[in-house]
Amino acid sequence: MPERISVDLCVVGAGSGGLTIAAAGAQLGLSTVLVEGAAMGGDCLNSGCVPSKALIAAARAATQHRHSAAFGISYDPPRIDFARVRAHVKEAIDSIAPHDSQARCEGLGVRVIRAMARFTGPDRLAAGDTEIVARRFCLATGAHPLRPPISGLDRVPHRTHLEIFDLAELPSHLLVIGGGAVGCELGQAFRRLGAAVTILEAKRILGDEDPELVEVIRRRLKSEGIDLREGVAVTGVASAGAGLRVTLGEGAGIATLDGSHLLLAAGRVPASDGLGLEAAGVACDGKAIRIDRRCRTSNRRIFAIGDVTGGPQSTHWATHQAMVAIRSMMFRLPARTRPVILPRVTFTDPELAQVGLTEAEARSAGHAQLVVRRFPFAELDRGETDRNTAGFIKLVATPQGRIIGAGIAGASAGELIHSWSLALASGLSLRAFTEMITAYPTLSEISKRVAGGFYAQRMLTERTRRWVRWLARWP
Ligand SMILES: Cc1cc2nc3c(=O)[nH]c(=O)nc-3n(C[C@H](O)[C@H](O)[C@H](O)COP(=O)(O)OP(=O)(O)OC[C@H]3O[C@@H](n4cnc5c(N)ncnc54)[C@H](O)[C@@H]3O)c2cc1C
């Protein structure tokens, strides 16, 4: 006999977005149900941010010996115990898992149902043996790996980010389809751990990012021995001996390449299939659930957040949307998401970070007059002492000093970007960066130096010099 429950809030998906909103609902006194069809924690914990950053950390440790000789310190080349690397990744997941667990949710007063959810009407859904009628829903069902139309893909063993962290052995030659964030981050990590790696990218790597900043990453990936091929679409895959063979391109320009393992990192599609959205009257654009800036869908009692909404795919965007949905849904405030303050970070080494608009985005958004300033890590004393000289910051501003965007390719870019994020979120102008005192010697000086350069260019004119000479005449 199915159970029927009636609640204030039903959240579908216990990943980055869903966990945030369910916890808030229960803590604010709403009767809350969270429905999860697979592992608690979603992609971020189980197959995304956490395992990838743990693998990247292991890979960074493996490269230390390459840079240490310049400091006068030598190590033996590292011996990689891949089983131990895999155990380290698993330990990272296990240590974070309690934050996202069913027990923690229940401790906060959330009822957790472990089943796939499917709408049966505009105000109800079925999850296993339970029918849930709710005053409000929030859908946070994430995304799945995109499987492009590559012939033979379904017949050849391959891995996506869902399976790659379970590899028992280090691949001898990893072929990576896709040079987006997943392909570049994991490709570099496997290379550093000792695998031969080929990244095959149909367009150009990290295609949404500023090309000048991407060039810093491209150079590093190549210098570390990654065979990086851009402008080559993978059109076919087949088994070849103990490994596999990919076909590149079509017609006369066709070529093949052999490898031992295949990582498919060709993008991710919103996970909206099977949710019964037609029964709920929720409109989609393709697979993405259509929302407005308050995270409302076409059914006024249903909100949607995170990867399933087809926007930027990051944990912090999903949680930002969750905070907006909470204000909108629970406090009836006209809160709106703010894409312009969303930082994005690619955790290659060096890292690439961006907040606000890139130069190209700013120009196509109609900013006619832009000032673009750059400052290199090589001119920072801390860059020199630590031999972290690769890369630069690129600032895009209006002639009046309004910040339009900042991008950084270099050491700790993912940390350094946050002062720009704060400035954009708080409406600070470039002047704020010139007024702060940065500790010497730090990499954070790069933000002050690029802002200083913006004003110096304006200050150091013949007119200013005449003015200063005139002032100097007076006692
Ligand atoms: C390899 C990789 C590395 C990444 N690294 C980063 C990073 O460093 N930083 C960053 O910010 N982002 C990173 N991301 C992106 C980040 O993981 C996602 O953007 C984030 O997890 C999205 O959160 P979400 O709540 O939308 O979905 P998820 O966290 O994926 O949660 C969705 C949940 O919904 C469940 N579900 C789906 N359908 C149903 C249904 N019908 N019924 C019940 N449950 C359902 C799923 O099982 C899943 O648990 C990475 C992604 C990948 C793939």
Ligand SMILES: NC(=O)c1ccc[n+]([C@@H]2O[C@H](COP(=O)([O-])OP(=O)(O)OC[C@H]3O[C@@H](n4cnc5c(N)ncnc54)[C@H](O)[C@@H]3O)[C@@H](O)[C@H]2O)c1
């Ligand atoms: N650090 C982070 O925040 C982080 C890390 C990983 C992933 N993510 C997010 O997860 C999402 C998925 O990442 P992703 O890297 O899988 O997707 P992506 O869309 O960023 O990149 C996929 C790449 O695959 C290429 N491609 C597609 N089909 C191909 C083919 N047949 N042959 C060759 N190349 C092909 C595309 O041109 C594209 O450049 C993205 O939104 C990403 O931003 C974020």
